[in-house]
Amino acid sequence: MDVQQFFKRDHAKMSGLFDKLAETSDAALKTRERLFDDLKIEIEAHRAVVEDRLYPLLRKHKETRDLKPTARELNQIERQLRDVERLEKSDPQFLAKVRELKKTMESQLREEERHIVPALKKALEPEAFEELARELAEGKREEQQEIRERLQGAEDSDQEPGTPTQSPGAQQLIREMSEAGRTGARSLLEEQQRVTHAAADAARASAERSSDLVARQVDSAAAVSRRVVGSAHDAQRALADGVMEGLRVNAEAWSASFRCGNVVEFSSLQGRLLAQWAKLQADTGSRLLEATQRAVLGLLVAEEDEASRRH
Numbered sequence: 001m002d003v004q005q006f007f008k009r010d011h012a013k014m015s016g017l018f019d020k021l022a023e024t025s026d027a028a029l030k031t032r033e034r035l036f037d038d039l040k041i042e043i044e045a046h047r048a049v050v051e052d053r054l055y056p057l058l059r060k061h062k063e064t065r066d067l068k069p070t071a072r073e074l075n076q077i078e079r080q081l082r083d084v085e086r087l088e089k090s091d092p093q094f095l096a097k098v099r100e101l102k103k104t105m106e107s108q109l110r111e112e113e114r115h116i117v118p119a120l121k122k123a124l125e126p127e128a129f130e131e132l133a134r135e136l137a138e139g140k141r142e143e144q145q146e147i148r149e150r151l152q153g154a155e156d157s158d159q160e161p162g163t164p165t166q167s168p169g170a171q172q173l174i175r176e177m178s179e180a181g182r183t184g185a186r187s188l189l190e191e192q193q194r195v196t197h198a199a200a201d202a203a204r205a206s207a208e209r210s211s212d213l214v215a216r217q218v219d220s221a222a223a224v225s226r227r228v229v230g231s232a233h234d235a236q237r238a239l240a241d242g243v244m245e246g247l248r249v250n251a252e253a254w255s256a257s258f259r260c261g262n263v264v265e266f267s268s269l270q271g272r273l274l275a276q277w278a279k280l281q282a283d284t285g286s287r288l289l290e291a292t293q294r295a296v297l298g299l300l301v302a303e304e305d306e307a308s309r310r311h
Contacts, residue, residue: 003117003133010046010140011109017042018102022095032089036098037151043081043105045143047074050112053135056247058116061123067116069108077104238291242284246277 001009017039024032051074058064080101087094121129253273 001133001137003120003129003136004113006133006136007109007113007117010042011106011113014039014042014046014105014109015102018098018105021098022102024095026090029089032094036084036089040081040085041144041147041151043077044147045140047077048143049136049139052252053139054112054116054120054132057120057124057132059247061120063123064116064119067119069111073108077101077108080104238284238287241287242280245280245284 017035021032021035021039024035055068058068080097084094084097084101087097120132124132253276
């Protein structure tokens with residue numbers, strides 16, 4: 001199975017669940033509830049694996065960088081899914097909301113099939129494209145299992161004897177708080193990714209200019225030693241490594257935000273993210289400082305050698 005087949009299979013499975021759900025009557029509420037649970041697992045698992053394993057690749061290639069959906073587009077599906085989830089299965093608006101969700105979801109799936117996947121196929125090496133298909137399929141199975149376990153855990157918790165029963169209003173408040181946490185996390189991480197990528201572009205441009213400057217200096221002044229050039233390259237690598245590590249941290253945090261079930265988990269995720277970024281900035285700064293010190297020392301040695309040759 002390749003990446004294109006992965007998306008076609010997911011599209012067909014979701015479309016089938018949407019169609020079956022639309023055909024249910026108000027007399028078949030148990031069937032409607034079961035189909036919606038299956039659909040919810042499919043949608044959430046698909047979105048999680050795509051945002052965790054596919055979208056980060058889009059940023060790495062110039063021809064795919066602008067294909068990633070915006071935070072608003074991604075959040076629209078999340079909002080519509082929660083709107084349907086909040087409704088009773090017997091609510092007259094239930095099927096109408098399901099149709100709206102289907103329209104939005106199928107629009108995104110078509111975009112993935114027709115534009116994102118073909119562009120990635122051109123950008124990636126054949127081996128990498130094949131590996132991506134395996135990662136998506138394996139990742140989705142893991143996400144499905146995790147979602148099922150989470151849902152089962154919630155059901156078991158609701159059925160524990162002696163546990164105070166929450167009112168519908170309280171349950172809805174908890175769901176809305178959890179949704180606010182997830183939406184806030186995604187918005188925060190989306191903005192952080194945008195800033196990181198802008199910084200990456202600026203860093204690459206700066207590194208290229210630095211490399212050009214070093215090259216011109218080497219051509220025009222034989223006194224500049226290889227040590228200076230190596231230090232400049234070390235600084236460039238430190239910047240590039242810092243940027244790539246930042247993208248990795250953002251991608252992992254983005255994926256983890258979808259698994260935050262409440263405000264406490266979201267706060268914990270924010271704390272871990274801030275700690276990772278602080279460590280990353282410190283490590284990158286230390287590497288840049290060391291490279292700069294080596295470059296300065298190399299220049300001083302080169303000047304001394306040049307002065308000795310003149311005398």
